[in-house]
Amino acid sequence: MNPFVNRNPFFGNNFEAIKALPITLFLLSSFAVFLFTLKIYRNFNLAVITAIVFYLLPAVTVSSFLVSTDILLIMFWPFSLLYFLKIRDVQSLQNFVLLGIFIGLMFMSKYAAIYFI
Numbered sequence: 001m002n003p004f005v006n007r008n009p010f011f012g013n014n015f016e017a018i019k020a021l022p023i024t025l026f027l028l029s030s031f032a033v034f035l036f037t038l039k040i041y042r043n044f045n046l047a048v049i050t051a052i053v054f055y056l057l058p059a060v061t062v063s064s065f066l067v068s069t070d071i072l073l074i075m076f077w078p079f080s081l082l083y084f085l086k087i088r089d090v091q092s093l094q095n096f097v098l099l100g101i102f103i104g105l106m107f108m109s110k111y112a113a114i115y116f117i
Contacts, residue, residue, distance in 0.1 A: 002044060022064045025071045030055040032078035039085050072109035076102050 034051035038044065054060065063070060083099040106113035 019065070019082065022067055022071050024074050026055060026060055026064050029060075029071075029075040029078060032075065032082060036078045036085070039082060069110040073106055073113060076106040076109065077113075077116065080106060084100045 006083075030051040033054045034047045036039045036046040037050040041047070060074075080099060080102040083102060084097055087099060103113070103116065106116060
């Protein structure tokens with residue numbers, strides 16, 4: 001028996017370990033939506049409600065059962081928008097680099113990121 005087959009030292013190969021990735025990435029997406037809303041409207045309560053509504057959207061809940069590239073695109077999109085807005089306020093090298101990293105990760109996850117431009 002090959003010792004490397006069906007061995008994952010971090011999470012294992014069970015159903016819960018596989019489904020934990022999309023749920024975690026959508027939680028990060030909700031956090032990004034929270035930050036984006038907070039940046040635009042400067043209202044904490046509205047940002048919390050927006051993040052909760054985003055996480056409870058039917059498309060998000062159904063997609064959290066699937067492991068696809070859409071999850072990564074949806075996660076990097078609000079982070080890119082957030083740093084795009086930050087560049088409007090403060091044009092620092094760090095903001096430009098982070099925007100480039102997030103847009104690059106969007107393109108690497110799915111080519112539909114061209115719609116961002």
